[in-house]
Amino acid sequence: MQRTDISQRELLSGDPEEYFYFTMNCAPALRPENHEIRLLTLECGSGQEPIRGTLHNASLDRKLRFEALSYVWGDPSIARPIFINRRQLQVTANLEAALRNLRP
Numbered sequence: 001m002q003r004t005d006i007s008q009r010e011l012l013s014g015d016p017e018e019y020f021y022f023t024m025n026c027a028p029a030l031r032p033e034n035h036e037i038r039l040l041t042l043e044c045g046s047g048q049e050p051i052r053g054t055l056h057n058a059s060l061d062r063k064l065r066f067e068a069l070s071y072v073w074g075d076p077s078i079a080r081p082i083f084i085n086r087r088q089l090q091v092t093a094n095l096e097a098a099l100r101n102l103r104p
Contacts, residue, residue, distance in 0.1 A: 028057055035060040040084065042103040051082040051099045069098055 030036045036057045043052040058064055074094030081088050082096060091099075 030057060039064070039066055040099075042099060044104045045100075051096060051103065053082070053084055053099075053103075055084050067102065069095060069102075071095055073098070 030038065036059050038055055039058045040053045040055050043054075045052065058066075071091060072095075074092035076092060078093045079090035080093050080096035082091055082099065083089075
């Protein structure tokens with residue numbers, strides 16, 4: 001299976017090791033020569049307000065400060081919506097809860 005991007009994974013079968021990778025098209029393509037990763041900047045929110053944020057590229061060649069989370073953490077069959085670059089996508093309930101606790 002060809003890997004094109006790891007911005008979001010969609011489970012293809014009951015086998016948790018088999019994933020389909022696709023491009024979200026809401027952030028510029030990563031440039032490996034610049035040692036780039038994607039970072040999510042969370043918007044302020046409280047309570048049960050939807051999780052919103054902006055995904056952007058950043059080079060590991062620069063001094064960065066960030067917290068890392070697995071975006072496939074938890075049961076992939078239990079999903080919650082979040083909004084990234086004004087687009088809705090589904091993430092695991094565990095990831096949504098973690099983002100809710102991290103947001104400003």
